[in-house]
Amino acid sequence: MDISSAEQRILHLLAQGGNIELIRNNDRKIETLRLNTREGWIFSQIDIITFRKLKRKRAIASSGGKPYRITSRGLELVRSQLDNR
Numbered sequence: 001m002d003i004s005s006a007e008q009r010i011l012h013l014l015a016q017g018g019n020i021e022l023i024r025n026n027d028r029k030i031e032t033l034r035l036n037t038r039e040g041w042i043f044s045q046i047d048i049i050t051f052r053k054l055k056r057k058r059a060i061a062s063s064g065g066k067p068y069r070i071t072s073r074g075l076e077l078v079r080s081q082l083d084n085r
Contacts, residue, residue: 020034
């Protein structure tokens, strides 16, 4: 299955130890997304459409109310690069 370059970039950050936090408003709707890298930086180029695509492809998942992380399916989809750990 092909994934876009934006999805690929996000999966690389998640594979290196990042996570995606959802920030919701009072109506429990998603207000913003925040992708935290392993170094503590915030990646700002994630949008709700890309997030939903990754979720639909089962590349990311959340368990127990924790932030979203990459799944084993996501690791299969991501193309390896030298800086992945």
